[in-house]
Amino acid sequence: MPDNNILVVEELKKYYPLKGGIIKHTVKYVKSVDGVSFSVGRGKTFALVGESGCGKTTVGRTILRLTEPTGGRAYLDGQDIFRMRQKELAKNIRPKMQMIFQDPFASLNPRIPVGEAIKEPVRAHRLVPKEELMEYTLDIMKHCGLPSYFAGRYPHEFSGGQRQRICIARALAMKPALIIADEPVSALDVSIQAQIINLMKDLQEEYGLSYLFISHDLSVVEYLADEVGVMYLGSIVEHADKEELFRNPMHPYTRALLSAVPIADPYRKMKRIVLGSDIPSPSNPPRACKFHTRCPHAMPICSEIAPKYKDYGGGHCVACHLYPQ
Amino acid sequence: MWFKNREKAPIAAEASANMKDSSNVLEIDDLKVHFFTDDGVVKAVDGISLDIPKNTTVGIVGESGCGKSVTSMSIMRLLQEPPASIVGGEIRLNLGDDALDLAKMNKDSMRRIRGKEVAMIFQEPMTSLNPVFTIGEQLMEGILVHRPDIGNAELKGKVIELLKMVGISRSEEIVKSYPHELSGGMKQRVVIAMALSCEPRLIIADEPTTALDVTIQAQVLELMRELKDRIHTSIMLITHDLGVVAEMAEMVVVMYAGRIVEQGTVYEIFENPLHPYTRGLMKARPTKDNKSKRLYSIEGNVPSPVGLPDYCYFHNRCEESEEDCKNEYPTLVSVTPTHKVSCYVANKENKNA
Numbered sequence: 001m002p003d004n005n006i007l008v009v010e011e012l013k014k015y016y017p018l019k020g021g022i023i024k025h026t027v028k029y030v031k032s033v034d035g036v037s038f039s040v041g042r043g044k045t046f047a048l049v050g051e052s053g054c055g056k057t058t059v060g061r062t063i064l065r066l067t068e069p070t071g072g073r074a075y076l077d078g079q080d081i082f083r084m085r086q087k088e089l090a091k092n093i094r095p096k097m098q099m100i101f102q103d104p105f106a107s108l109n110p111r112i113p114v115g116e117a118i119k120e121p122v123r124a125h126r127l128v129p130k131e132e133l134m135e136y137t138l139d140i141m142k143h144c145g146l147p148s149y150f151a152g153r154y155p156h157e158f159s160g161g162q163r164q165r166i167c168i169a170r171a172l173a174m175k176p177a178l179i180i181a182d183e184p185v186s187a188l189d190v191s192i193q194a195q196i197i198n199l200m201k202d203l204q205e206e207y208g209l210s211y212l213f214i215s216h217d218l219s220v221v222e223y224l225a226d227e228v229g230v231m232y233l234g235s236i237v238e239h240a241d242k243e244e245l246f247r248n249p250m251h252p253y254t255r256a257l258l259s260a261v262p263i264a265d266p267y268r269k270m271k272r273i274v275l276g277s278d279i280p281s282p283s284n285p286p287r288a289c290k291f292h293t294r295c296p297h298a299m300p301i302c303s304e305i306a307p308k309y310k311d312y313g314g315g316h317c318v319a320c321h322l323y324p325q
Numbered sequence: 326m327w328f329k330n331r332e333k334a335p336i337a338a339e340a341s342a343n344m345k346d347s348s349n350v351l352e353i354d355d356l357k358v359h360f361f362t363d364d365g366v367v368k369a370v371d372g373i374s375l376d377i378p379k380n381t382t383v384g385i386v387g388e389s390g391c392g393k394s395v396t397s398m399s400i401m402r403l404l405q406e407p408p409a410s411i412v413g414g415e416i417r418l419n420l421g422d423d424a425l426d427l428a429k430m431n432k433d434s435m436r437r438i439r440g441k442e443v444a445m446i447f448q449e450p451m452t453s454l455n456p457v458f459t460i461g462e463q464l465m466e467g468i469l470v471h472r473p474d475i476g477n478a479e480l481k482g483k484v485i486e487l488l489k490m491v492g493i494s495r496s497e498e499i500v501k502s503y504p505h506e507l508s509g510g511m512k513q514r515v516v517i518a519m520a521l522s523c524e525p526r527l528i529i530a531d532e533p534t535t536a537l538d539v540t541i542q543a544q545v546l547e548l549m550r551e552l553k554d555r556i557h558t559s560i561m562l563i564t565h566d567l568g569v570v571a572e573m574a575e576m577v578v579v580m581y582a583g584r585i586v587e588q589g590t591v592y593e594i595f596e597n598p599l600h601p602y603t604r605g606l607m608k609a610r611p612t613k614d615n616k617s618k619r620l621y622s623i624e625g626n627v628p629s630p631v632g633l634p635d636y637c638y639f640h641n642r643c644e645e646s647e648e649d650c651k652n653e654y655p656t657l658v659s660v661t662p663t664h665k666v667s668c669y670v671a672n673k674e675n676k677n678a
Binding site for chain 2: 159160161162191193194201219220261278279
């Protein structure tokens, strides 16, 4: 395994059983994540993009083993995450891998002052000696733009942007190598969103953090990511460097996603690719290429044979029949 | 149904009004909506004036807590009173021959306006549909309230036609299904169909696409644009997404902490934004063309709505603020006949130019 990757995920699968019939046996599986592979470079940001229900959040949760994977392998710093027992996991993996959740209103305990919330994991893992704990907490808070007098206050006293800063501080206090950020800015206002994105960028430079950034907002992704993987119904359909992906999107789904973002320019009433219908149910996905039901370029072959996921030069991988298989 | 033979409440005489300009559908004049809470008076909307001309889309932009939703709720008179109260101002609705001041309407007579003259599309399609009634029943109710004498066959035909209009293909089956059986985009289409059912003069869309995915948002925006021209209605589009506004609106109103800070046509606002807040909002958007390393961000937070200062509310976050800004709150000054801004700095620049 190359050493410059902090996280390597191979063929990750997560199936949820669907029960049915009289005796409630498993009739079929919802393939929420179906064979996803990617890696996150040290100090880099990998972004997973897709619509709701495409499985991007499940990927993040299974890597942390907040839900148990069905198959596949994941390595953090060369350690096999999926083979570990809970105790080892808590000792070796969780401190190095932290998560920031989407909704800062739901991810902080309303009864615990924020200083305590940030301190708690540090104390549990005995990261710093007891005497220095308070000082350490305040230092982390300062780095996240939180003044020290906030430490004694409760979450309800803060606005959304401040709470997200607290969540970031809590994740950062563990001095993790990797932060999994699940839509960290989508619940925030535009002007606050910019503050949080800048903060995440600054901290990355300062601490050499790696991010797995999960989002549906391509404009935010373009700002933060180094590499982007586009997910559709449980699999990655396109993967490339950020520049390459935004300059030359190859998969019709990526193109549609890009063109769907409204542009703040009244003169550019552009022609956009409007996808027909909705995302199909993951419990009953279309055969072969899962995108063929909505694809503007669908051909007969698309509903018969699943396209191969191939590298078309420079690490730009696509699974689509439009390109030579 | 129970409401079929309900007597209609008379409209109070003091609610009649005169339009300033008969080409407007709605005129809001110095509207003040305050909330009387234990912590003090929250001036959620504090003296806003805006016109919505016929067959146009007016976009209202602002962050959460700026009063954009309160404005729309007070047009519909859906605010809970108390604690809310319309303290002053007029909301004039053009009914063709005469006009009504919605701010003075009583609770019962408002029922004749809601849905029929002014309809609303809410942010969350999941919560704005009733889970225990079928789509058909919910669509029929709205039509029946305003047209109790409509025949059964006509009613059914109308509902199916409405669903077809919003691009739902299997409308005969969808009529019989319940909201949970539909996807988010479909539900929002149903809500739009409901808003259209009585061909209202004005549709208020409160963040209609915020809860939807980008691809579905594109579908819904396209649909709204098409329908606006088809039934000749005006849309008041409330959003925090400048991209959506640029695409949909003809006029733009920017709100901050309960007041209008800038308004104008969409071209004026996007080409020549004058208020520092508007400029900040535009710069803060991560876009493809914005290639700089760091995103621009407006420092600080939206001020607490209780105990706002006497001077410009944006002063503490403003980069361009000067001595004058500590004076009383700046008035809205016209730059062109359509473009207005409330800022000392912007006005000074304009005079010099």
